Amino acid sequence: MESWSVGVLEPWSPRITPPLQHSITPVLRMTAAFAIIAGLVVVSAIAAMSLRNLVHCALCLVGAFGGLAALYLQLDAQFVGLAQILVYIGAVAILIVFAILLTRGSEPSQQPSVTSTWWMGVAIAVLTFGSLAAMVLSSFVVLSSAKPKADVAADVAIKNIGTKLMTEYVLPLEVIAVLLTAAMIGAVIIAMKEARK
């Protein structure tokens, strides 16, 4: 069947060769794409920490979120990537900029951007990175590297995630649902007008 999709070029005529992706080795392609995206994430994250204007920081943080989403998408984790955009760029970033606007002026503050307790932040960052790296290196995905990429992509297909959430992980899902409902009711109670006495 002929299709209009980009990248899905069926060799219906002898003039068409297979798409470009096959001519470059996957490892090299992965590295180039990863380098660009990782560079974007790191630069935006550093900018988010060091810029003086809080709104600029928030916008740079959005760049980091977007880079992470691109990273997930590039790894064929469609659901996580798209949910990252929907939740973090669509909701969390909006929440952050609203919080900045409603609580203080958007003028840059005069305080120095490096506080005296900077070594604590560095220590926490190193600890977090170390524990995450240990987790990743000891995970079964790395250890059983014989698994082909197509199988992993099928594992994280949206349908499989939905089925798992509704069967195996239904209790955690419901617990989170109750937690979110409680948080929402709390927000409504805080925002409610106090009853006249």
Added chain:
Amino acid sequence: MDILDQIFVSLKHWAVSWFPGFAQPFASILLTIVPIILVFAGLFAVTTVLERKGLGRIQNRYGPNRVGPFGFLQFAADGIKALTKEDIVPRAADKVVHFLAPIALVVPVFLSYSVLPFGRNMVPIDIDGGVLFFFAVGAATELAVFMAGWSSRNKYSLFGAMRAIAQMVSYELPLILSSITAIMIVGSLSTVKIVEAQADYTGWLANWHVFTPWGFAGFIIFMIAATAESNRSPFDLPEGESEIIAGYYIEYSGFKFALFFLAEYLGMFAVSALGITLFLGGWTAPFSFLTWVPSWAWFAMKLLTLIFVFIWIRGTLPRLRMDQLMNFAWKFMLPMALINIVVAGVWRFMPPGPVRWLSCAAMIAVPYVLLGRGLTGKERLTKRIYQYAE
């Protein structure tokens, strides 16, 4: 008839085959993206003229009638004017963010076209999570609105941005919840699969989702939320010209203003196209004896009909107040969308027949009436009498 139906697909494959082997993937991408941009930018140009003509007709005046035959070349004059105007940036504005905001708005809007099926085999990328992709890039536009409103350093533009974001966040919920019904019944997030699920016929009538109780309610909720999402009248508070002049793009002139205008209309087309895909059967024909009409022609006809409805509503309804807007979203649209999800579940598991039809319709109609009665409270809507006009 198959040739006419697949003419654009065959044309593209034919054109791609002329390129040397290494360039073919790029040619394929280019030949998919450029026609989409050209067609929908052209549709935007035509719609601006048609809208002004239509509003003129509704308001009993002429509308544009000077440039070209019946004023139909007005968009060319407007475009040249926008291109040649001076680009004014306020001195206090945040220059970088001010410059980036229109780009950050237009790019996601164009991205959302990449998952819409415009005809049989005519979808730019058929991904597993097509609908999710659409909503994800749609959510990114809110930030662009904030960037525009904040970077202008103008109180009115900041007000406009706050209104726009509050409205978009509120109406995104009913928009997504109402489309969940179609996703539930089809069992897939892929836009192509959703259209294919509506492609067969019962007798001579198509199996479109809109012909079921939950589909009808979902379609109405979806289109109301879509009107609010694209900031169109009666939900055009963010640019309420009598209150806050022009909202978040007040400090934009020339071509940047044209980009905001373009993004607004293209967003409206995209969300209408998603509504067509989810509820109106995408590119399928409404009756089995009309399947000889090419699929892309059906899509175009449905899109133009929805655009006409948008113009009609804009000419008919007055603008809402902010509290009415929020009450409507949270107290009426959201409960109705949630009830509709339950109804879609019931529809899925009941045996087909008139009993299913009637019980599902009742499950929507009763809450609709009760919610409406409850929200109006003791107020009763009567004929308004103008004190000095009578």
